Amino acid sequence: MTVSRWRLLAGGAVAAAVVGAVALLAPPYFDNWELSRALATVVERQHASGWSDEQWRVAAAEQAARLGIPVRSEQVQLTRRGQAVRVEARYQIRVDFGAYTVNLHLRARGGAF
Helix, strand or coil, X not given: CHHHHHHHHHHHXXXXXXXXXXXXXXXXXXXXXXXXXXXXXXHHHHCCCCCCHHHHHHHHHHHHXXXXXXXXXXXXXXXXXXXXXXXXXXXXXXXECCCCEEEEEEEEEEECC
């Protein structure tokens, strides 16, 4: 009977650890999804504006700042195909699990193709 009790406790500890990890990892991924949506909206509204590459980079960095995401304009890449524009921001978020820290490498994209 004690083996079953230990297994139950161990299983509960593993389940609690998984729930804790998901709770810590979900917000950065949700913020990344929101940034992708914001970048898509900027591209949709401004695709025919004739903006320079630097204007696109600054607009992407401003959207990230509004969401509290640390993206500098140097971390924003642009791809153009004809009139279509794709804006991509690559950045890192540090997540601390107490005894372990992980750097998430995230990429938010908005635009055509």
